[in-house]
Amino acid sequence: MGRTGLQNIAKKQFQGERIKENRGGDRKSHLSQEKKDNVRKFIGKLRGSESHYGRNKSKRIYLMAGLSIKKIHKIYNTNTTDELKVKLSMFRRIFVSEFNIGFKSPATDVCSYCTILNHKIKTYPSGSKERNDVIIEKRIHKKRANAFYQLMRQDVEDSISYCFDLQQIQPLPKAPVQEAYYLRQIGFYSFCIVDLKGLKPQFYCWSEEQAGKGSTEISSALLHFLLNTDFQSHTILRLFSDGCISQNKNNIVIRTIMYYLQTTRTSLKEIHMHFPNRGHSFLPADRVFGRAEKLLRNKPTIIAKEEYIEIFKELGQLYSLGQDWELKDTKDLKKFYKDLKNISNMKRIFFKVSEVNGKRSVRVRAMENFIYEGNETYENLNKKSFTINMLNRMQPKTLPLSRSLSNEKRWM
Known part of the structure; x- marks a missing residue:
């Protein structure tokens, strides 16, 4: 230390001031x-949405698919003062280590x-009239779509509700294995029926060499569910499903x-069926x-x-095709019932007994x-030749569980 430094120290001590150490240390934090x-x-302040599938009730939120950390950083610097701007690093x-935030995958089924x-x-x-008209049209469309969920939340007296x-x-x-990835594998199908709280799911499972994934399979599983479920003396059953024509929303199911x-x-x-907007x-x-996917991700290899x-048994009740339920020829019921016209445009279908x-009769609205x-x-969808005695005698026959596979899928 030089002479000047010593003089400064002596001066501050004489004046009773505290000497501050200015060498080294953290000067930037x-x-x-x-x-x-x-x-x-x-x-x-960022507001995202929880996972659509509710996997394990995670606290992670998801922002829009079009966003990224780089884009959000740019938005931050654009809307803050120069003194508070920060580098991307x-x-x-802070974004990664202190917050549990992710980004949605790009939507594929919209x-x-x-x-x-x-x-x-x-x-x-x-501000153009055309743009405002389209915005209003979109708002109306969204409200119509949300009406489906309003129906789902309704508490209808003496009713019980399920979705499938x-x-x-x-x-x-x-x-x-790369070779297995490029070969054509057969499909394993899982049809789920569960209450609206997502509790006590029932799985109807089968594989592609047994049957397909069309209306016959869906209606057979649904018939087994109806015949083997205790509805606890409820008089109304409410069913919610998507409007897939080849599986759920067709005259075979009706x-x-x-x-x-x-x-x-x-x-x-009464049975009420509800179908959402596509x-x-x-x-x-x-x-x-979503819960099933989480278990499946932890098992990278499944041979049989x-x-x-x-895996599905860990989540709920499981019924295997050929052991617990049968594939019925529900298409053959066409000999008793007429088609419900314009079914593809229908949002609600009511059955009343x-x-x-x-003698029981059923009418459809x-x-x-x-x-x-x-209006x-x-x-009445019964055909003129229909009689209840004939219907009781002519029950849907059981179909064999054998489905031809393509040559590409026979490598196994």
């Missing part, structure tokens, strides 16, 4: 602390009509429900499938379908909207 606090405040470190309207909104100039859906096809065998109501002694007097079909069954069955002189009711009336 206190300068960036305010910036870090501002970044945390900004990120904390600092922003990324409403085509919503996509068209969104494109039109971007095309027309801001077919899970995404699972590959068999499933193996982390005839199967009519057959059940006319040939079975049950407390049910692209807006988020059901409680999807949450169950029995391994799939054991009446009994006269000990179909509506093209969720809330408002027009639709209950109609």
